[in-house]
Amino acid sequence: MSQSEKPVRKKARLIRPETSEIPSSIENTFEKHIDANISGLTKYSSLPLERVEIELPHLGLGYFEYRRIDEKSENKKDLKVNQTLMDFDLKQSLLDNLPKTLANIYDGDDPLPKLNGLQFDILSILNDYKDLLYCNRDWTNGEQIRLVYTLHCLNHVLKTRNKVIHHNAKLKTGNKKNPDYRDQGLTRPKVLIVSPFRESAYRTINLFINLVSNDEDESERLNIMNHKRFKDEFESTESTIKPNKPQDYNELFAGNIDDSFRIGIAVTKKSLKLYTDFYSSDIVVASPLGLRLIIGAEGEKERDFDFLSSIEILILDQTDVFLMQNWEHVLDLMKHINLIPNDSHGTDFSRVRMWALDGHYKYYRQTAIFSSISFPQINSLFKNRCFNYEGRVIIKSPVLPVNDQLHLVFVKCPQSFFRFESDSIVSSPDKRFDYFIQVILPKCREMGEAHTMIYIPSYFDFVKLRNYFRTEDINFTQICEYSKSGKIAQSRAWFFHEGRNFLLYTERSHFYNRFRIKGVRHLVFYQLPTFPHFYSELTNLLHPSFQGKKFKGDEASVNCTVIFDKFDVIQLEKIVGTEKAAYLIKSENDNHVFISQAKM
Amino acid sequence: MSSSESDYADADDHEELSEEEHQSDVDDDGSGVDHEDGDDNDESKANEGEETTFQQLGVSAVLCEAIEAMKWSKPTKIQIETIPVALEGKDIIGLAETGSGKTGAFAIPILESLLAKPQGLFALILTPTRELAYQINEQFQALGASFGVKCAVIVGGMDMMTQALSLAKKPHIVIATPGRLIDHLENTKGFSLKTLKFLVLDEADKILNMDFEKEVDKLLKVIPRERNTYLFSATMTKKVQKLQRASLKDPVKLEVSSKYQTVDNLLQYYIFIPLKYKEIYLTYILNKFAGNSFIIFCNTCSSTQKIALMLRNLGFTAIPLHGQMGQSKRLGALNKFRAKTRSILLATDVASRGLDIPHVDIVINFDIPNHSKDYIHRVGRTARAGRYGKSITFVTQYDVEHYQRIEFLIGKKLPLFETPEQEVMLLTERVLEAQRIANSEYMESQDKGKKRKYNLDETDDTGEGLMGNKRIKPKFKSKSKLKVKSKFR
Structure with missing residues (x-):
């Protein structure tokens, strides 16, 4: 032995490592x-x-x-x-x-x-x-x-x-004085x-x-x-x-x-x-x-x-x-x-x-x-x-500007961050929904609603939006974690070929599949993604190379919209960096636009 | 014997009130105690040379303080007898009634020697009923509060796991009913009584009467022989004698009152009526004494329930208490009665001993007790601590023999309780109607009950569920005793 x-x-x-001596105790x-x-x-x-x-x-x-x-x-x-x-x-x-x-x-x-x-x-x-x-x-x-x-x-x-x-x-030694x-x-x-x-x-x-x-x-x-x-x-x-x-x-x-x-x-x-x-x-x-x-x-x-x-x-x-x-x-x-x-x-x-x-x-x-x-x-x-x-x-280290997600976006498109006000974490989802319906959605439809992908982290929000789109008779299609693969392929095809204007896309389906969805020209983050790297990954889908041959525009004709509130600060930090996040939350202006200058 | 009579009356309050004090303090128990306290300070003990204090018995200062805080001014007779002997380290057989202050008589010496040599799992108190176990626990807690005595109550009907946890913490004192304790010894790994120094068998006669002989036998086998044992019993039956031989080492026998006595400030009556009018007379009496608190004793669980239902239909606040109820229900019923939200408690003999509810005014023996001794326990629920009380025993045409036995035991002829028959009979219609409704309600509840019948059959420490069937008429009593094999030889 x-x-x-x-x-x-x-x-x-x-x-x-070469320590001088072994510590005694x-x-x-x-x-x-x-x-x-x-x-x-x-x-x-x-x-x-x-x-x-x-x-x-x-x-x-x-x-x-x-x-x-x-x-x-x-x-x-x-x-x-x-x-x-x-x-x-x-x-x-x-x-x-x-x-x-x-x-x-x-x-x-x-x-x-x-x-x-x-x-x-x-x-x-x-x-x-x-x-x-x-x-x-x-x-x-x-x-x-x-x-x-x-x-x-x-x-x-x-x-x-x-x-x-x-x-x-x-x-076992049977000592009479058995201590506990x-x-x-x-x-x-x-x-x-x-x-x-x-x-x-x-x-x-x-x-x-x-x-x-x-x-x-x-x-x-x-x-x-x-x-x-x-x-x-x-x-x-x-x-x-x-x-x-x-x-x-x-x-x-x-x-x-x-x-x-x-x-x-x-x-x-x-x-x-x-x-x-x-x-x-x-x-x-x-x-x-x-x-x-x-x-x-x-x-x-x-x-x-x-x-x-x-x-x-x-x-x-x-x-x-x-x-x-x-x-x-x-x-x-x-x-x-x-x-x-x-x-x-x-x-x-x-x-x-x-x-x-x-x-x-x-x-x-x-x-x-x-x-x-x-x-x-x-x-x-x-x-x-x-x-x-x-x-x-x-x-918990602050996210330095070098590490933020904005750096990883290489599409030179405007990324607009919209802040809405909510007073509690409970009322936040309802406020977000109202804000989306009243402010963001009309904007999207103004720009031409085709090729708009709406990325939704929470399944509950997804259901809410889907029901709204149905009652309003808006031309849309959907991909969520429960969609069958045939349906997903169909949705992607419809979306790409302008059969359907809006695409509702959930975070879980992206997490499990990581589709590279083509034909996205307007991207809306209904809420910031749970995983920060999804932000750059999805935003990069706006690049002209994913738009098909018929696409005549350039990087300026695509855009990305983000909706956030103060309760999203943790995710926001990872995406824009700690410093900018604090600014975005506190700023009096509730609309900010970033344009990435990252090189390929 | 007058002093021993008062012994019996003052019960768990542990105050010995002399005859004169009875007279002066009958109205207010509390003031009586205060008054005594003033008289009985250590300095003033010279005034009454005959009276003993706890200090004179050899109780240490720490405990004396705790005793004072509990307002026990003087030791009771049994305590005077027991404590010095116990402090010498001898085994004791105490023949004493419930309520003679015997909890103190064994608790004080045990705590004394625990103080001298602190140790977990130091003493085991075996009692026949769960209620008694909780009462003893309260007294230990109160006496030991100043030096942090830990107690565990191990009785049936409560969660095994919780009890296992509390046993694992090695409490100093374990207060248990035999059945559940055996259960733990067999099923709870790591729990043993090897370190035990004291064993108390409280109400030994009742423990044995309730078929706990096997359990007690088993317990005696696993408890170390090097220990002190105190055995308390109201009577010295043959079974108790056997147990004594098996568990005690040349014990000192202490007898406080050998004769069955009831207190003088208890007015006892009987009433002789036909069986079929029992309920009507009961209603009449309850009406007559409306505003008082009653305990009504019945012999079976079902009759407590039926009568409770009937009385409720008649507008009385009645609550049953019997052995077939779960532990929490029993405690709930008692607490309601204690808090005076219910004025009438219908009970089987489960409540006949040890329970200390000071405000009971009248005890009614609706059914005549099967054992004459139970009569004494039953009527002992009233006229406690120097108060006045009444008891009324219903005697029907079938109960004459039983009744005579009781009269013989207490050595008294009781006066008849006068009732104007015509007035009573006016109630007939209403009572019969209420009884009819009560019966049908009872049948309904039984039907529901059938589905969870096994609940009722669960092992019940009090054994009340069995009493109705098991008790044998006195005629054959001697015969049945012969059948019991001697287990303690």
Whole structure:
């Protein structure tokens, strides 16, 4: 055993940057977090919120928020970023397997890949058991982030397990003075990872397998139970790359994109068990829909959400995709997490942690949300449904003019931004509708209504508009997420050949298909797109090369119209940049026109 | 024996009022207490040399404070007897009635030794009924409030999971009915009574009467032998003796009142009437004493319901309470009666013991109690804490033998309650009409009930549901006792 371990250890040591010496004491953040005894939790949400501006070397600007639980002590919480792996309190076995895992994942030329700065930043926050909201995930750093959170989750599970085993052994020695060993939750699952597609779950679980199994020694190799079934159900062999779609689309929809699955994973000494019953699993990987199917709805006979009672780490990865799938499912999940179970499920109550008995689980849960976009719903979920007493880190950098979407528009057409006034987020949709009908629509019809595409992010708004167009007898056609492919082709043809003047186009249908619709000469954003890059992508459809041979005009004869209000500020920021967005919201003039000068 | 009589009367208030004080304080219970407090300060104890204070019994200062806050001015007789012995660490058998202050008698020594050596799952109190369990809990909470005693009430009809959670927090005191406790010992992983230091069997005779023998047996097996046990019982039946041999180690036997007594300020009457006119006479009496609060005891669950319906039809505010009701309903009914929004409580023997409702003016035994001892418990619901009370027992042509037994037990001949027959009979028509409507309403509710019949059959800690069938007429009583196998030998 010692022989086989040596080379691996060497590797582990090699990847350490050249630190002068190994730090003498590494803080055991796991015990610090789990064993903390906090009395003030009952009035947690009424405690004053402290906010600290932070700047992390790789994640960028953001802020760290926490509530002062202990009024007496000065407990100023701070955030420190570790730069070496040895600063983290990671299990040795994970450290041993990390280089190999890295090599397996990134098939680059580098024989000894290391964690990069971004990964160190994120790991520092996760390892400190703080909540994290990171909205700059994209297809380039997605896999790096995945590695970090799998590492953290496994570390957490292994540490809990170690403690339990250690205590079991102590109890077995039959020491009369049995102290209380309270080291468990009410149910076994402690980590929940929510992913949108089977493919993403496949990648996550593959990382788990890589991180726990030591390939180099046969005797040490972990037994992966149900590995074949897992591969059959989750792996996708056929290549689904569509050459005419954007790269981020191909990355997102690669592999098995089934969105209804859930799988329990148990970590034991000799094996990693897949497909375990939830109540004997440590980790659950599931999609929102998959969870919703077990959680059930009120009044249904067979419901089960007890297994969510003791989740200590919740990871929502690719949260932006959940918005396109069904956000209700995510909210449903958040409603049923960390409740006191209805049934004991064989829990040993003498081992349940005191704060779990007191129903304080939600204050100990760490939540990390990774998303490619920042969006009001995601922010609200993070702020209102996560109660981690350790505090939360929100990464939020201003969008500089270099990064805005206007830069990516290469059609030199006027882009008019119209602001309407609304006083609450509830009345906003109605106000928007009225504004569209009274101001924007007449303008469109004045210009010649043919070739006008109206892009609508919300399905409800879409239905409302469609009904209006029908009653007013306006010449239009539609593409939404429920349209059949034959109908879509017909609609596109009609629209292109001027059979129909208006095209109502929903965001979800664009998200799932990314059509390059031809013949758009007037583009109306009924609301700003949820995904900022759709703005430039759609606006670029106005280019003359998409207009067919009969088109005689130039770039000046096409135009783009955007309707927004102050509640759209988050999306607006991403499109025009933080500075301009603030100006557009505050300006007395409610109509602004941009003309891009970007080069091809 | 006059002092022991008053013992019986003042019930869970735990004040021993001497005979003279009865006379002066009958009208206002509260003022009586205040008055006593003034007299009974530590400094003034020399005035009345015979009286004992809690301090003299060896109760520590912390507890004395809590006792003072509860306005228990003096220890009751059972407390005087029990506390010093208990503090010596001996096992105790206490023969005492409900309401003689025996909760205090065991709670004080237990808390005393808990203070000396704090520990989770320290004492277990077994009681026969859920209501009693809650009452005992209240007293423990009040006594232990200053030093944060944690109690858990484990009774049937409540959510298992919630109880499992509260047990997992290792409360100091567990107050339980036997059935549900066994359920937890078998099904709640990680819960054990291995650390127990005190076991109290409260109302042991009733626990055993309600067929909890098996459960108690099982419990005794899992509780460590190194413990103190207090057994309290109103009577010393054979079953109790067996239990005593099985669970206690050379106990001290303390008897407070061996003779069955009822209090002097309780006026007891009987009324001899034909069975078929029972309801009419009941209505007459309720009318006559309108404005008072009544408890009417019936022998079956269904008759409480039927009569309650009938009385409602006649415009009375009546509410039933019996063992076939769910826990929350029972508590609800009691609370309504307590809050005086209902003036008439129709109850089975589930309410005959331990319940402490100070304002009951009249107890009516609509059905004669099957056990003579139950009579004493029933009429003990009124004339509490020095107040005056009345009891009226209905005796029909079939009940004469039962009634004579009661007279024999209490050692008194009761006066007849005079009723002018003609006046009573004027009510006949209205009562019969109300009864007819009530019967049909009852049938309807039963039809609905059939669908969820299993609800009624659920294990019920009070066992009231079984009483109607199980109770055997006194004639055969001795015979049935012989059949019981000795389980504690």
